[in-house]
Protein backbone atom coordinates (compact mmCIF):
# COMPACT_ATOMS: atom_id res chain seq x y z
CA UNK A 1 0.00 0.00 0.00
CA UNK A 2 2.99 2.29 0.50
CA UNK A 3 4.33 1.63 -2.97
CA UNK A 4 2.68 4.64 -4.53
CA UNK A 5 3.84 7.00 -1.81
CA UNK A 6 7.37 5.67 -1.52
CA UNK A 7 7.79 5.76 -5.30
CA UNK A 8 6.40 9.27 -5.52
CA UNK A 9 8.85 10.56 -2.90
CA UNK A 10 11.85 8.46 -3.96
CA UNK A 11 12.02 6.58 -0.70
CA UNK A 12 13.24 2.99 -0.39
CA UNK A 13 10.12 1.16 0.79
CA UNK A 14 12.04 -1.88 2.10
CA UNK A 15 13.17 -0.02 5.21
CA UNK A 16 9.90 1.75 6.01
CA UNK A 17 7.89 0.65 9.02
CA UNK A 18 5.34 3.40 8.79
CA UNK A 19 4.80 6.42 6.56
CA UNK A 20 1.99 8.97 6.89
CA UNK A 21 1.45 11.84 4.53
CA UNK A 22 -0.26 15.03 5.57
CA UNK A 23 -0.70 17.90 3.16
CA UNK A 24 -1.80 21.49 3.43
CA UNK A 25 -1.91 24.13 0.70
CA UNK A 26 1.81 24.81 0.71
CA UNK A 27 3.38 22.04 2.78
CA UNK A 28 3.52 18.26 2.53
CA UNK A 29 4.78 16.34 5.56
CA UNK A 30 5.98 12.74 5.42
CA UNK A 31 5.99 11.20 8.90
CA UNK A 32 8.34 8.27 8.72
CA UNK A 33 9.57 5.57 11.07
CA UNK A 34 11.84 2.68 10.08
CA UNK A 35 11.81 -1.08 10.57
CA UNK A 36 14.21 -2.03 13.37
CA UNK A 37 17.52 -3.51 12.30
CA UNK A 38 19.87 -6.02 13.86
CA UNK A 39 22.66 -3.61 14.78
CA UNK A 40 25.82 -4.27 16.74
CA UNK A 41 26.71 -1.90 19.56
CA UNK A 42 29.12 0.77 18.29
CA UNK A 43 30.92 0.82 21.67
CA UNK A 44 31.39 -2.85 22.58
CA UNK A 45 30.08 -4.68 19.55
CA UNK A 46 27.44 -6.43 21.66
CA UNK A 47 23.95 -7.50 20.56
CA UNK A 48 21.33 -4.74 20.79
CA UNK A 49 17.57 -4.32 20.95
CA UNK A 50 15.11 -1.58 19.97
CA UNK A 51 14.75 0.85 22.83
CA UNK A 52 12.35 3.53 21.57
CA UNK A 53 12.51 6.54 19.24
CA UNK A 54 14.54 9.70 18.86
CA UNK A 55 12.95 13.11 18.90
CA UNK A 56 11.51 13.74 15.39
CA UNK A 57 13.97 15.40 13.04
CA UNK A 58 12.82 17.62 10.19
CA UNK A 59 14.51 17.14 6.82
CA UNK A 60 13.77 19.24 3.76
CA UNK A 61 12.97 16.88 0.88
CA UNK A 62 12.43 18.92 -2.27
CA UNK A 63 10.58 16.36 -4.30
CA UNK A 64 7.53 18.46 -5.08
CA UNK A 65 7.72 21.50 -7.29
CA UNK A 66 4.59 23.32 -6.17
CA UNK A 67 5.15 23.24 -2.42
CA UNK A 68 7.65 22.59 0.32
CA UNK A 69 7.98 18.95 1.31
CA UNK A 70 9.53 17.76 4.56
CA UNK A 71 10.30 14.42 6.14
CA UNK A 72 9.47 14.24 9.85
CA UNK A 73 11.80 11.42 10.77
CA UNK A 74 11.47 9.49 14.02
CA UNK A 75 14.67 7.51 14.16
CA UNK A 76 14.93 4.24 16.09
CA UNK A 77 16.97 4.16 19.32
CA UNK A 78 18.77 0.96 20.26
CA UNK A 79 20.19 -0.29 23.49
CA UNK A 80 23.07 -2.68 23.92
CA UNK A 81 22.31 -5.88 25.84
CA UNK A 82 25.88 -5.99 27.17
CA UNK A 83 26.90 -2.43 28.10
CA UNK A 84 23.38 -0.96 28.18
CA UNK A 85 24.43 2.16 26.29
CA UNK A 86 21.92 3.58 23.82
CA UNK A 87 22.43 4.97 20.30
CA UNK A 88 20.43 6.04 17.23
CA UNK A 89 19.83 3.97 14.12
CA UNK A 90 21.04 4.92 10.68
CA UNK A 91 19.51 7.92 8.96
CA UNK A 92 18.91 6.89 5.34
CA UNK A 93 17.72 10.34 4.26
CA UNK A 94 20.76 12.52 4.86
CA UNK A 95 24.08 13.00 6.68
CA UNK A 96 23.97 13.51 10.47
CA UNK A 97 23.02 17.11 11.29
CA UNK A 98 22.03 17.98 7.71
CA UNK A 99 18.71 19.73 7.14
CA UNK A 100 18.28 18.69 3.50
CA UNK A 101 17.80 15.18 2.14
CA UNK A 102 20.17 13.49 -0.30
CA UNK A 103 17.45 13.93 -2.89
CA UNK A 104 17.28 17.68 -2.25
CA UNK A 105 21.03 18.01 -2.55
CA UNK A 106 21.00 15.99 -5.76
CA UNK A 107 18.22 18.19 -7.19
CA UNK A 108 20.20 21.29 -6.26
CA UNK A 109 23.39 20.03 -7.86
CA UNK A 110 21.63 18.89 -11.03
CA UNK A 111 20.11 22.33 -11.48
CA UNK A 112 23.48 23.97 -10.85
CA UNK A 113 24.96 21.89 -13.66
CA UNK A 114 22.83 23.97 -15.99
CA UNK A 115 23.97 27.57 -16.48
CA UNK A 116 20.42 28.73 -17.18
CA UNK A 117 19.56 28.54 -13.47
CA UNK A 118 20.81 31.18 -11.07
CA UNK A 119 21.55 30.39 -7.42
CA UNK A 120 18.40 32.21 -6.35
CA UNK A 121 16.23 30.24 -8.77
CA UNK A 122 17.68 26.98 -7.42
CA UNK A 123 17.25 28.17 -3.84
CA UNK A 124 13.65 29.10 -4.40
CA UNK A 125 12.60 25.89 -6.11
CA UNK A 126 14.23 23.80 -3.37
CA UNK A 127 12.92 25.93 -0.48
CA UNK A 128 16.31 26.74 0.98
CA UNK A 129 18.46 29.87 1.21
CA UNK A 130 20.82 31.12 -1.48
CA UNK A 131 23.72 30.93 0.98
CA UNK A 132 22.97 27.28 1.61
CA UNK A 133 22.81 26.49 -2.11
CA UNK A 134 26.18 28.17 -2.56
CA UNK A 135 27.68 26.34 0.39
CA UNK A 136 26.61 23.01 -1.10
CA UNK A 137 28.01 24.02 -4.46
CA UNK A 138 31.33 25.14 -2.93
CA UNK A 139 31.60 21.88 -1.00
CA UNK A 140 30.48 19.38 -3.62
CA UNK A 141 32.41 20.74 -6.57
CA UNK A 142 36.14 20.66 -6.48
CA UNK A 143 38.00 21.12 -9.74
CA UNK A 144 41.75 21.05 -9.75
CA UNK A 145 43.58 22.03 -12.91
CA UNK A 146 42.47 19.90 -15.84
CA UNK A 147 45.18 18.38 -18.04
CA UNK A 148 46.02 20.31 -21.21
CA UNK A 149 44.27 18.87 -24.27
CA UNK A 150 46.01 18.19 -27.57
CA UNK A 151 44.26 21.08 -29.29
CA UNK A 152 43.60 24.22 -27.26
CA UNK A 153 41.32 27.11 -28.14
CA UNK A 154 42.01 30.35 -26.24
CA UNK A 155 39.45 33.14 -26.14
CA UNK A 156 38.26 35.83 -23.76
CA UNK A 157 35.15 37.21 -22.21
CA UNK A 158 34.46 40.68 -20.91
CA UNK A 159 33.62 40.68 -17.21
CA UNK A 160 33.69 42.81 -14.10
CA UNK A 161 35.21 39.81 -12.35
CA UNK A 162 38.46 40.13 -14.26
CA UNK A 163 41.37 41.28 -12.09
CA UNK A 164 41.09 44.99 -12.59
CA UNK A 165 44.77 45.75 -12.41
CA UNK A 166 45.37 43.50 -15.43
CA UNK A 167 42.56 43.51 -17.90
CA UNK A 168 38.81 43.71 -18.33
CA UNK A 169 38.72 40.20 -19.76
CA UNK A 170 38.70 36.68 -18.41
CA UNK A 171 40.58 34.07 -20.40
CA UNK A 172 38.54 31.08 -21.57
CA UNK A 173 40.28 27.91 -22.72
CA UNK A 174 38.54 25.11 -24.57
CA UNK A 175 39.44 21.64 -25.74
CA UNK A 176 38.93 21.91 -29.49
CA UNK A 177 38.78 18.15 -30.02
CA UNK A 178 36.44 17.13 -27.22
CA UNK A 179 34.42 20.29 -27.53
CA UNK A 180 34.49 21.24 -23.87
CA UNK A 181 35.66 23.99 -21.55
CA UNK A 182 38.81 23.09 -19.60
CA UNK A 183 39.90 26.29 -17.84
CA UNK A 184 38.97 29.88 -17.08
CA UNK A 185 41.62 32.31 -15.82
CA UNK A 186 40.76 35.54 -13.98
CA UNK A 187 42.54 37.63 -16.60
CA UNK A 188 43.90 37.37 -20.13
CA UNK A 189 47.03 39.34 -19.20
CA UNK A 190 50.42 37.93 -20.01
CA UNK A 191 51.30 37.80 -16.31
CA UNK A 192 48.27 35.65 -15.49
CA UNK A 193 48.86 33.35 -18.46
CA UNK A 194 52.50 32.93 -17.40
CA UNK A 195 51.43 32.07 -13.86
CA UNK A 196 49.16 29.37 -15.23
CA UNK A 197 51.54 27.79 -17.75
CA UNK A 198 54.57 28.02 -15.42
CA UNK A 199 52.96 25.50 -13.11
CA UNK A 200 52.44 22.93 -15.86
CA UNK A 201 55.17 20.33 -16.40
CA UNK A 202 57.02 20.67 -19.69
CA UNK A 203 56.17 17.08 -20.76
CA UNK A 204 52.49 17.94 -20.59
CA UNK A 205 52.94 21.23 -22.44
CA UNK A 206 54.90 19.49 -25.17
CA UNK A 207 51.94 17.27 -25.93
CA UNK A 208 49.87 20.20 -27.13
CA UNK A 209 49.93 20.14 -30.93
CA UNK A 210 47.52 22.87 -31.88
CA UNK A 211 46.48 26.22 -30.43
CA UNK A 212 43.78 28.45 -31.85
CA UNK A 213 43.71 32.02 -30.60
CA UNK A 214 42.06 35.27 -31.46
CA UNK A 215 44.28 38.18 -32.41
CA UNK A 216 45.51 39.08 -28.94
CA UNK A 217 49.29 39.34 -29.05
CA UNK A 218 50.04 37.88 -25.56
CA UNK A 219 48.32 34.60 -26.54
CA UNK A 220 50.80 34.22 -29.38
CA UNK A 221 53.78 35.06 -27.12
CA UNK A 222 52.65 32.61 -24.49
CA UNK A 223 52.04 29.83 -27.01
CA UNK A 224 55.49 30.38 -28.55
CA UNK A 225 57.15 30.26 -25.12
CA UNK A 226 55.24 27.48 -23.42
CA UNK A 227 53.79 25.26 -26.15
CA UNK A 228 56.84 24.53 -28.23
CA UNK A 229 55.32 21.70 -30.25
CA UNK A 230 52.11 23.48 -31.07
CA UNK A 231 51.06 24.98 -34.35
CA UNK A 232 49.60 28.42 -33.58
CA UNK A 233 46.56 29.35 -35.63
CA UNK A 234 44.15 32.23 -35.55
CA UNK A 235 40.60 31.06 -35.13
CA UNK A 236 39.00 31.79 -38.54
CA UNK A 237 35.79 32.79 -36.78
CA UNK A 238 37.54 35.79 -35.24
CA UNK A 239 39.09 36.88 -38.52
CA UNK A 240 35.69 36.79 -40.19
CA UNK A 241 34.16 38.68 -37.29
CA UNK A 242 36.68 41.51 -37.74
CA UNK A 243 36.03 41.55 -41.47
CA UNK A 244 32.29 41.79 -40.96
CA UNK A 245 32.69 44.63 -38.44
CA UNK A 246 34.76 46.59 -40.98
CA UNK A 247 32.31 45.90 -43.78
CA UNK A 248 29.37 47.01 -41.62
CA UNK A 249 31.14 50.33 -41.11
CA UNK A 250 31.19 50.93 -44.88
CA UNK A 251 27.44 50.44 -45.04
CA UNK A 252 26.75 52.62 -41.99
CA UNK A 253 29.02 55.43 -43.17
CA UNK A 254 26.99 55.64 -46.39
CA UNK A 255 23.64 55.18 -44.71
CA UNK A 256 24.21 58.15 -42.40
CA UNK A 257 25.04 60.38 -45.36
CA UNK A 258 21.98 59.70 -47.52
CA UNK A 259 18.54 61.23 -46.97
CA UNK A 260 16.42 59.55 -44.33
CA UNK A 261 13.50 59.27 -46.75
CA UNK A 262 15.54 58.16 -49.75
CA UNK A 263 15.45 54.83 -51.55
CA UNK A 264 19.12 54.35 -50.69
CA UNK A 265 18.38 54.69 -46.98
CA UNK A 266 15.50 52.26 -47.31
CA UNK A 267 17.68 49.68 -49.06
CA UNK A 268 20.67 50.06 -46.71
CA UNK A 269 18.50 49.84 -43.63
CA UNK A 270 15.78 47.32 -44.51
CA UNK A 271 17.78 44.99 -46.73
CA UNK A 272 21.16 44.99 -44.96
CA UNK A 273 20.99 41.21 -44.48
CA UNK A 274 21.36 40.77 -48.24
CA UNK A 275 24.92 42.08 -48.05
CA UNK A 276 25.82 41.07 -44.50
CA UNK A 277 24.43 37.57 -44.29
CA UNK A 278 24.41 34.43 -46.36
CA UNK A 279 20.99 34.76 -48.00
CA UNK A 280 19.44 32.77 -50.86
CA UNK A 281 19.00 35.39 -53.59
CA UNK A 282 17.10 33.72 -56.43
CA UNK A 283 13.72 33.44 -54.78
CA UNK A 284 10.39 33.98 -56.57
CA UNK A 285 9.80 37.75 -56.96
CA UNK A 286 7.60 39.22 -54.22
CA UNK A 287 5.63 42.48 -54.39
CA UNK A 288 7.63 45.30 -52.83
CA UNK A 289 5.65 48.28 -51.54
CA UNK A 290 8.50 50.73 -51.71
CA UNK A 291 9.15 50.06 -55.39
CA UNK A 292 5.53 49.13 -56.15
CA UNK A 293 6.56 46.08 -58.16
CA UNK A 294 7.61 42.45 -57.82
CA UNK A 295 11.28 41.91 -56.96
CA UNK A 296 13.43 39.03 -55.83
CA UNK A 297 16.39 39.34 -53.48
CA UNK A 298 18.96 39.44 -56.24
CA UNK A 299 17.20 42.48 -57.79
CA UNK A 300 17.38 44.20 -54.41
CA UNK A 301 21.03 43.27 -53.90
CA UNK A 302 21.93 44.75 -57.30
CA UNK A 303 20.21 47.99 -56.32
CA UNK A 304 22.08 48.13 -52.99
CA UNK A 305 25.44 47.60 -54.69
CA UNK A 306 24.48 50.32 -57.17
CA UNK A 307 24.31 52.91 -54.38
CA UNK A 308 28.05 53.30 -53.95
CA UNK A 309 31.26 52.20 -55.67
CA UNK A 310 32.98 51.74 -52.31
CA UNK A 311 30.17 49.60 -50.98
CA UNK A 312 30.24 47.39 -54.09
CA UNK A 313 34.02 47.09 -53.88
CA UNK A 314 33.88 46.38 -50.14
CA UNK A 315 31.22 43.75 -50.76
CA UNK A 316 33.26 42.00 -53.46
CA UNK A 317 36.36 41.91 -51.23
CA UNK A 318 34.38 40.58 -48.31
CA UNK A 319 32.84 37.81 -50.44
CA UNK A 320 36.29 37.00 -51.77
CA UNK A 321 37.63 36.47 -48.27
CA UNK A 322 34.61 34.42 -47.16
CA UNK A 323 34.98 32.16 -50.17
CA UNK A 324 38.68 31.73 -49.42
CA UNK A 325 37.95 31.03 -45.77
CA UNK A 326 35.34 28.43 -46.72
CA UNK A 327 37.23 26.60 -49.45
CA UNK A 328 41.00 27.09 -49.30
CA UNK A 329 43.08 24.02 -48.53
CA UNK A 330 46.49 23.51 -47.02
CA UNK A 331 47.94 23.36 -50.56
CA UNK A 332 46.45 26.46 -52.16
CA UNK A 333 45.83 28.71 -49.17
CA UNK A 334 49.14 30.56 -49.34
CA UNK A 335 48.96 31.96 -52.87
CA UNK A 336 45.22 32.48 -52.57
CA UNK A 337 45.74 34.45 -49.35
CA UNK A 338 48.43 36.64 -50.89
CA UNK A 339 46.27 37.61 -53.86
CA UNK A 340 43.41 38.52 -51.54
CA UNK A 341 45.75 40.55 -49.38
CA UNK A 342 46.92 42.47 -52.45
CA UNK A 343 43.33 43.16 -53.50
CA UNK A 344 42.41 44.51 -50.05
CA UNK A 345 45.51 46.69 -49.96
CA UNK A 346 44.98 48.05 -53.46
CA UNK A 347 41.35 48.98 -52.75
CA UNK A 348 42.49 51.46 -50.07
CA UNK A 349 39.12 51.52 -48.36
CA UNK A 350 39.71 53.29 -45.02
CA UNK A 351 37.15 51.03 -43.32
CA UNK A 352 39.32 48.04 -44.23
CA UNK A 353 42.65 49.46 -43.06
CA UNK A 354 42.38 47.63 -39.75
CA UNK A 355 41.61 44.39 -41.55
CA UNK A 356 44.59 44.87 -43.88
CA UNK A 357 46.87 45.12 -40.82
CA UNK A 358 45.33 41.94 -39.47
CA UNK A 359 46.11 40.10 -42.69
CA UNK A 360 49.63 41.52 -42.55
CA UNK A 361 50.40 40.77 -38.90
CA UNK A 362 48.71 37.40 -38.63
CA UNK A 363 49.49 35.89 -42.04
CA UNK A 364 51.35 32.85 -40.64
CA UNK A 365 48.70 32.12 -38.03
CA UNK A 366 45.83 32.53 -40.49
CA UNK A 367 47.50 30.17 -42.93
CA UNK A 368 48.18 27.70 -40.10
CA UNK A 369 44.46 27.45 -39.54
CA UNK A 370 44.22 25.65 -42.90
CA UNK A 371 46.65 22.97 -41.77
CA UNK A 372 43.88 20.77 -40.47
CA UNK A 373 40.86 19.11 -42.05
CA UNK A 374 38.07 21.48 -43.07
CA UNK A 375 35.68 19.68 -40.70
CA UNK A 376 37.86 20.43 -37.72
CA UNK A 377 38.18 24.07 -38.68
CA UNK A 378 34.42 24.39 -38.72
CA UNK A 379 34.10 22.55 -35.41
CA UNK A 380 36.47 24.89 -33.66
CA UNK A 381 34.59 27.93 -34.96
CA UNK A 382 31.28 26.66 -33.75
CA UNK A 383 32.83 25.69 -30.45
CA UNK A 384 34.28 29.04 -29.51
CA UNK A 385 30.98 30.63 -30.40
CA UNK A 386 28.92 28.13 -28.46
CA UNK A 387 30.86 27.88 -25.19
CA UNK A 388 31.52 31.61 -24.99
CA UNK A 389 27.86 32.27 -25.76
CA UNK A 390 26.73 30.10 -22.88
CA UNK A 391 29.16 31.73 -20.45
CA UNK A 392 28.07 35.17 -21.61
CA UNK A 393 24.40 34.31 -21.12
CA UNK A 394 25.21 33.02 -17.65
CA UNK A 395 27.01 36.28 -16.81
CA UNK A 396 23.94 38.19 -17.96
CA UNK A 397 21.34 36.19 -16.03
CA UNK A 398 23.42 36.12 -12.85
CA UNK A 399 23.82 39.86 -12.87
CA UNK A 400 26.37 41.12 -10.35
CA UNK A 401 28.17 37.81 -9.87
CA UNK A 402 31.52 38.54 -8.26
CA UNK A 403 33.07 35.36 -6.89
CA UNK A 404 35.53 34.16 -9.50
CA UNK A 405 36.39 30.84 -7.81
CA UNK A 406 32.75 29.86 -7.74
CA UNK A 407 32.11 31.16 -11.25
CA UNK A 408 34.98 29.10 -12.68
CA UNK A 409 33.76 25.91 -11.02
CA UNK A 410 30.20 26.53 -12.13
CA UNK A 411 31.19 26.96 -15.77
CA UNK A 412 33.43 23.89 -15.72
CA UNK A 413 30.73 21.75 -14.12
CA UNK A 414 28.26 22.80 -16.79
CA UNK A 415 30.52 22.82 -19.82
CA UNK A 416 32.85 19.88 -19.29
CA UNK A 417 31.31 16.42 -19.43
CA UNK A 418 34.15 14.89 -17.43
CA UNK A 419 33.62 17.12 -14.41
CA UNK A 420 31.31 15.71 -11.73
CA UNK A 421 30.07 16.87 -8.35
CA UNK A 422 30.36 14.66 -5.26
CA UNK A 423 27.89 15.03 -2.42
CA UNK A 424 29.67 14.77 0.93
CA UNK A 425 29.34 16.00 4.49
CA UNK A 426 32.42 18.26 4.58
CA UNK A 427 30.85 21.66 4.07
CA UNK A 428 33.00 24.65 3.23
CA UNK A 429 32.72 28.00 1.46
CA UNK A 430 34.55 29.67 -1.41
CA UNK A 431 33.27 33.01 -0.21
CA UNK A 432 36.58 34.41 0.98
CA UNK A 433 38.94 32.82 -1.48
CA UNK A 434 38.15 35.34 -4.18
CA UNK A 435 39.82 38.71 -4.65
CA UNK A 436 37.44 41.10 -2.98
CA UNK A 437 36.62 44.27 -4.85
CA UNK A 438 34.13 47.09 -4.72
CA UNK A 439 31.65 47.88 -7.44
Ligand SMILES: [Zn+2]
Pocket residue numbers: 041042043044045046080081082083084085
Ligand atom coordinates in the same frame (compact mmCIF):
# COMPACT_ATOMS: atom_id res chain seq x y z
ZN1 LIG B 1 27.62 -2.21 24.12
